[in-house]
Amino acid sequence: MSKKLTSRAENYSKWYNELVVEADLAENSAVRGCMVIKPYGFAIWEKMQAELDRMFKETGHQNAYFPLFVPKSLFEAEEKNAEGFAKECAVVTHYRLQNDPDKPGKLRVDPNAKLEEELVVRPTSEAIIWNTYKGWIQSYRDLPLLINQWANVVRWEMRTRLFLRTAEFLWQEGHTAHATKKEAIAEAELMNNVYATFAEKFMAIPVIQGLKTESERFAGADETYCIEALMQDGKALQAGTSHFLGQNFAKAFDVKFTSKEGKQEHVWATSWGVSTRLMGALIMTHSDDKGLVLPPNLAPNQVVIVPIYKTDEQLDAITEVVNGIIKDLRSKNISVKFDNRDTYRPGAKFAQHELQGVPLRIAIGSRDLENGTVELARRDTLTKEVVPLDGLVDKVEGLMTRIQEALFNKALDYRDNHITEVDSFEEFKKVLEEKGGFISAHWDGTTETEDKIKEITKATIRCMPLEGKLEKGVCVYTGATSERRVLFAKAY
Amino acid sequence: MSKKLTSRAENYSKWYNELVVEADLAENSAVRGCMVIKPYGFAIWEKMQAELDRMFKETGHQNAYFPLFVPKSLFEAEEKNAEGFAKECAVVTHYRLQNDPDKPGKLRVDPNAKLEEELVVRPTSEAIIWNTYKGWIQSYRDLPLLINQWANVVRWEMRTRLFLRTAEFLWQEGHTAHATKKEAIAEAELMNNVYATFAEKFMAIPVIQGLKTESERFAGADETYCIEALMQDGKALQAGTSHFLGQNFAKAFDVKFTSKEGKQEHVWATSWGVSTRLMGALIMTHSDDKGLVLPPNLAPNQVVIVPIYKTDEQLDAITEVVNGIIKDLRSKNISVKFDNRDTYRPGAKFAQHELQGVPLRIAIGSRDLENGTVELARRDTLTKEVVPLDGLVDKVEGLMTRIQEALFNKALDYRDNHITEVDSFEEFKKVLEEKGGFISAHWDGTTETEDKIKEITKATIRCMPLEGKLEKGVCVYTGATSERRVLFAKAY
Numbered sequence: 008m009s010k011k012l013t014s015r016a017e018n019y020s021k022w023y024n025e026l027v028v029e030a031d032l033a034e035n036s037a038v039r040g041c042m043v044i045k046p047y048g049f050a051i052w053e054k055m056q057a058e059l060d061r062m063f064k065e066t067g068h069q070n071a072y073f074p075l076f077v078p079k080s081l082f083e084a085e086e087k088n089a090e091g092f093a094k095e096c097a098v099v100t101h102y103r104l105q106n107d108p109d110k111p112g113k114l115r116v117d118p119n120a121k122l123e124e125e126l127v128v129r130p131t132s133e134a135i136i137w138n139t140y141k142g143w144i145q146s147y148r149d150l151p152l153l154i155n156q157w158a159n160v161v162r163w164e165m166r167t168r169l170f171l172r173t174a175e176f177l178w179q180e181g182h183t184a185h186a187t188k189k190e191a192i193a194e195a196e197l198m199n200n201v202y203a204t205f206a207e208k209f210m211a212i213p214v215i216q217g218l219k220t221e222s223e224r225f226a227g228a229d230e231t232y233c234i235e236a237l238m239q240d241g242k243a244l245q246a247g248t249s250h251f252l253g254q255n256f257a258k259a260f261d262v263k264f265t266s267k268e269g270k271q272e273h274v275w276a277t278s279w280g281v282s283t284r285l286m287g288a289l290i291m292t293h294s295d296d297k298g299l300v301l302p303p304n305l306a307p308n309q310v311v312i313v314p315i316y317k318t319d320e321q322l323d324a325i326t327e328v329v330n331g332i333i334k335d336l337r338s339k340n341i342s343v344k345f346d347n348r349d350t351y352r353p354g355a356k357f358a359q360h361e362l363q364g365v366p367l368r369i370a371i372g373s374r375d376l377e378n379g380t381v382e383l384a385r386r387d388t389l390t391k392e393v394v395p396l397d398g399l400v401d402k403v404e405g406l407m408t409r410i411q412e413a414l415f416n417k418a419l420d421y422r423d424n425h426i427t428e429v430d431s432f433e434e435f436k437k438v439l440e441e442k443g444g445f446i447s448a449h450w451d452g453t454t455e456t457e458d459k460i461k462e463i464t465k466a467t468i469r470c471m472p473l474e475g476k477l478e479k480g481v482c483v484y485t486g487a488t489s490e491r492r493v494l495f496a497k498a499y
Numbered sequence: 500m501s502k503k504l505t506s507r508a509e510n511y512s513k514w515y516n517e518l519v520v521e522a523d524l525a526e527n528s529a530v531r532g533c534m535v536i537k538p539y540g541f542a543i544w545e546k547m548q549a550e551l552d553r554m555f556k557e558t559g560h561q562n563a564y565f566p567l568f569v570p571k572s573l574f575e576a577e578e579k580n581a582e583g584f585a586k587e588c589a590v591v592t593h594y595r596l597q598n599d600p601d602k603p604g605k606l607r608v609d610p611n612a613k614l615e616e617e618l619v620v621r622p623t624s625e626a627i628i629w630n631t632y633k634g635w636i637q638s639y640r641d642l643p644l645l646i647n648q649w650a651n652v653v654r655w656e657m658r659t660r661l662f663l664r665t666a667e668f669l670w671q672e673g674h675t676a677h678a679t680k681k682e683a684i685a686e687a688e689l690m691n692n693v694y695a696t697f698a699e700k701f702m703a704i705p706v707i708q709g710l711k712t713e714s715e716r717f718a719g720a721d722e723t724y725c726i727e728a729l730m731q732d733g734k735a736l737q738a739g740t741s742h743f744l745g746q747n748f749a750k751a752f753d754v755k756f757t758s759k760e761g762k763q764e765h766v767w768a769t770s771w772g773v774s775t776r777l778m779g780a781l782i783m784t785h786s787d788d789k790g791l792v793l794p795p796n797l798a799p800n801q802v803v804i805v806p807i808y809k810t811d812e813q814l815d816a817i818t819e820v821v822n823g824i825i826k827d828l829r830s831k832n833i834s835v836k837f838d839n840r841d842t843y844r845p846g847a848k849f850a851q852h853e854l855q856g857v858p859l860r861i862a863i864g865s866r867d868l869e870n871g872t873v874e875l876a877r878r879d880t881l882t883k884e885v886v887p888l889d890g891l892v893d894k895v896e897g898l899m900t901r902i903q904e905a906l907f908n909k910a911l912d913y914r915d916n917h918i919t920e921v922d923s924f925e926e927f928k929k930v931l932e933e934k935g936g937f938i939s940a941h942w943d944g945t946t947e948t949e950d951k952i953k954e955i956t957k958a959t960i961r962c963m964p965l966e967g968k969l970e971k972g973v974c975v976y977t978g979a980t981s982e983r984r985v986l987f988a989k990a991y
Contacts, residue, residue, distance in 0.1 A: 037573060037630050038566045038618065046561035046646060053562060069538035070545065074530045075620075075651055075667050076589075079596070081529060083606045093596040097568075098608055099620065100592045102655040104571070104585040114575045116590055116617055125608055126530065128567075128591065128620075138529050148842050154538060159567055159651065163594040175567050350640050 019240040040167035040174030050307035076126035085259035091226020095163040097128040128161040137260040152184040170287035178282030191275035195251040198279040199232035202247035211302040211415040217470025229253035238291040241443020243496035249279035299364030303407040308344040315372030335400040449489035451482035466495040511732040532659035532666030542799035568618035577751035583718020587655040589620040620653040629752040644676040662779035670774035683767035687743040690771040691724035694739035703794040703907040709962025721745035730783040733935020735988035741771035791856030795899040802835040807864030827892040941981035943974035
């Protein structure tokens with residue numbers, strides 16, 4: 008079975024990498040920077056997808072699918088977007104391999120099969136989508152256009168880490184078109200809200216909604232909304248972004264509509280996305296030195312039942328009782344797995360389910376049958392209790408809710424205890440060094456200061472919180488006057 | 500609104516292309532051979548995905564995700580597979596663009612960012628997956644390994660058609676590993692059966708299960724099972740394939756396991772897939788000159804309700820009744836859309852829903868309110884009837900089943916009337932020319948004869964039916980003895 012994980016205190020980064028692999032979530036592949044998402048990890052992602060997809064549809068969006076490739080001439084049309092992604096994109100230049108005349112049994116690119124125009128593997132789909140929207144939008148009656156796509160994208164990152172930063176990743180990208188600026192901004196805010204709700208209600212991760220500074224904005228956006236979460240090691244993680252794109256893409260691709268008043272106008276746009284990076288946030292928010300801890304709302308199996316037996320007769324008797332429990336749990340929409348494999352001992356099963364973060368384990372042995380009890384083990388608190396079989400299902404149902412809430416509250420406590428207001432740069436550096444977390448400080452609003460602070464401390468402005476109150480002060484670095492505090496942190 | 504479609508009799512191919520675009524299913528993109536799947540088309544694909552995914556999980560499979568790219572050295576490892584796909588694969592050679600020094604504002608491939616090893620955009624994932632399985636399989640306890648992936652793949656086809664043959668397409672690919680040859684063959688057969696069940700029960704498309712001849716087999720397979728359907732123009736369409744891969748990939752990637760007896764053995768493999776090509780099959784099986792006809796089991800909206808009104812008061816009164824109908828229909832799991840757009844007239848709405856194949860339309864006007872009736876219009880038969888509001892929901896529920904069955908039976912009649920046994924090559928050519936469909940004929944079993952017949956007639960052997968009875972005869976082309984008939988047809 009699996010080996011013991013490095014502890015978080017010893018080496019947080021190593022703990023993370025080991026956990027991802029040992030818990031069967033993902034692993035590195037033969038392709039530089041690309042991961043394989045293993046079945047157990049993918050099952051969690053599927054649960055996330057299902058909830059998000061439901062939320063997108065409830066807010067009026069439809070799914071569609073656009074090409075993987077972006078012809079270079081379209082890619083370069085929106086200048087800032089192109090500039091932002093050109094340095095890290097995979098480029099298809101040929102459409103055929105042939106036998107290598109110099110190396111028998113090997114293939115090489117066929118020099119006669121060079122594409123006239125190179126194709127960029129999408130790092131994001133604004134270019135190909137806005138080129139398409141040009142044909143779809145003529146009149147105000149075609150607006151708003153509210154579309155989402157589930158897709159893979161590629162960004163040739165130099166330093167990659169499983170889930171957090173990979174060359175290929177899975178995500179969803181919403182792309183919407185609106186008649187007015189006001190509607191587009193409302194959409195960008197709505198979807199940032201959807202992300203925040205999803206993070207808090209399903210992932211049990213408290214997030215701060217805010218706006219990015221100019222230098223942290225999406226390439227091609229006028230404004231980037233984000234949700235920012237705090238990991239257990241005091242580093243922030245951007246968990247989702249929603250962009251107000253102004254008329255930048257509409258102008259680059261000449262997408263106009265005839266208004267009710269008969270005028271030709273460029274449309275207003277948003278885009279928004281979350282990715283498999285959320286898996287990293289989920290892992291780093293709740294897990295412990297024993298492995299993954301999953302919130303019930305996203306666990307592929309919310310409950311696992313392990314039989315403790317010596318003889319086949321004992322197993323039969325246990326199985327009969329377990330079948331009743333399973334039926335009752337499923338009738339309450341609680342997912343349950345009966346781990347009756349005869350190739351592993353109970354101890355190995357306990358270890359595996361602990362490592363894989365199953366929220367609740369039920370162990371049931373022959374003595375339990377006699378006593379009319381079972382043993383419950385909560386993954387989040389690592390506590391056990393023996394409870395009567397009578398009323399078990401109600402008990403489990405209640406626990407699902409309580410565990411979900413407990414995980415959120417624990418993460419919220421940690422996060423709230425790691426937002427520190429500072430009023431001097433000395434204090435800024437000291438808190439960052441000794442405590443980590445978010446630092447709430449005044450900033451003079453210039454990119455120059457932001458860059459300087461980053462250079463000195465490695466902390467960046469994670470966001471200007473939407474709920475932040477106005478409060479006059481002076482920039483922690485330059486002493487210039489400032490209207491409000493922003494949140495700094497070191498970040499993933 | 501939409502223009503009238505070319506009729507099938509006039510030009511079937513043109514009818515198909517127009518229908519796909521006019522019914523808002525898909526369109527060509529700026530990328531050669533790649534399509535955009537529009538929201539309405541994608542909603543149908545999502546329904547297919549949901550059913551298939553459920554069927555895969557019910558048969559014990561789990562989803563996972565593997566990289567988009569296959570390093571050339573892995574791609575070429577299984578020789579036949581490589582040979583089969585090398586001629587049509589997109590190849591990534593660079594990982595960066597830079598400003599073009601000769602053309603201000605334009606980008607070019609950065610010559611300093613050439614990959615050491617080229618990456619093939621997956622045309623199918625056996626190579627990258629089997630390279631991964633090597634790390635996952637050590638013991639008989641790791642088997643069977645039953646995994647499916649939903650993904651995009653790229654094959655650089657020269658002649659493309661929306662859904663039927665596109666450079667990029669969406670599909671699922673199952674990849675399984677087994678301890679014995681027998682188990683692997685059983686898996687390949689099981690999944691071909693799943694595809695047949697899906698085609699018949701959900702798509703309402705009758706299919707023939709069979710085996711491919713050597714020349715039509717998947718590159719790298721020992722045996723390819725398939726489901727073959729017949730389109731309205733008498734051409735066959737391969738709707739799904741399931742491959743028994745023998746130990747070919749296990750040997751190419753050295754994937755061995757320790758058996759219960761402690762021996763090291765290569766594992767046995769299958770792979771199986773269906774793709775967005777199914778959309779083409781769905782369209783061409785049921786649709787008519789008025790547009791798409793959808794089976795209720797796959798229609799995004801099974802019922803559409805169109806109000807007929809002049810005044811707002813009338814609309815209010817109708818809406819009240821409609822809300823009750825909607826509630827009742829949804830309680831029976833019937834999906835329904837109330838098309839109360841005030842930007843289109845009823846006639847335009849009727850035309851749109853007819854074009855988009857909504858199985859049942861309910862029209863309700865002020866006179867209907869007085870009479871306690873509604874008008875039902877069936878898309879498949881283009882028949883209308885006025886029915887009482889009382890009992891409407893039961894009526895609709897019954898119609899959903901009847902429409903589904905009627906579509907299947909109509910397609911089955913057509914298909915069965917287009918399987919012609921022939922015993923001479925003259926007859927073969929005459930039937931193919933005048934009637935089309937499947938031709939059941941004796942074949943001598945050689946690739947040479949198969950190729951000759953294809954050269955002369957353009958017909959290929961679609962499959963050797965699994966249920967075909969043994970029947971001695973002589974090859975329709977060479978006169979050599981033959982044990983059984985096979986099915987020939989021109990095919991998509």
